[in-house]
């Protein structure tokens with residue numbers, strides 16, 4: 001693969017061979033994760049996870065075993081270190097499938113699906129205390145050495161679109177397979193395993209209403225594939241941009257910069273005071289061309305009220321209508337039902 005600067009216009013390519021080649025396999029995974037997490041267009045803060053299947057000696061027996069190193073619960077990919085990753089025995093993780101299959105009722109929202117989460121700790125390699133993420137089976141059952149699961153803006157736009165399945169086909173052909181929204185867990189891991197078996201040519205999957213997961217046997221190839229799949233979605237979106245008519249067209253003309261900043265100075269201290277009654281916060285301002293186009297558009301009031309397009313974004317950004325956790329949970333339930 002080439003790395004010329006016209007290849008990626010919508011994501012930042014940052015892989016440095018000289019740096020990566022001095023690292024051990026786990027450090028290379030940390031390095032790849034930090035690179036992916038450092039571009040907000042690739043994944044949101046706290047969202048997404050990465051993994052590598054690495055052969056290492058078992059501490060007591062010295063026997064070589066295959067270990068899944070996967071981003072654990074908590075923390076952000078951009079700043080993750082080695083101890084943010086859980087390490088689990090692949091043989092033991094695969095063994096859990098038998099346990100799952102013996103349950104009389106299986107699938108999302110069943111008792112066995114929830115119970116499986118408690119078993120991951122029993123597959124721990126080398127006493128690593130990092131708690132496993134609920135996304136662990138998504139990585140464990142894909143039979144490739146490296147897996148990236150991201151929430152890229154461009155891919156979520158595609159994954160949350162009305163004709164998501166057809167659009168996936170149009171953009172990626174049969175190299176990326178579409179699967180409907182399903183809460184991440186053991187069953188989704190098994191679905192991915194089935195998809196890979198039925199589609200040996202597949203390099204990744206669009207998780208409907210959620211994001212992207214893709215894989216390769218080489219870590220740099222996996223990183224480049226992740227960027228490439230996002231770039232293709234972003235270019236497709238760009239090619240179908242409605243230009244002046246985006247978000248229903250312009251309703252208000254943006255103020256000039258000086259005037260805008262005067263308005264900020266007049267309003268923001270008051271706004272911060274209002275929000276500060278509940279929780280002290282620091283505000284940041286985004287006023288680039290795309291934000292201004294959105295806030296000044298005809299459809300902005302309606303679209304802003306819709307909240308986010310993917311549940312994971314929802315948990316982190318929330319919407320104005322869901323300040324209390326009760327409301328938030330109701331909204332999540334409503335959101336899930338919509339998929």
Ligand SMILES: [Zn+2]
Pocket residue numbers: 048149150151210211312
């Ligand atoms: Zn996710």
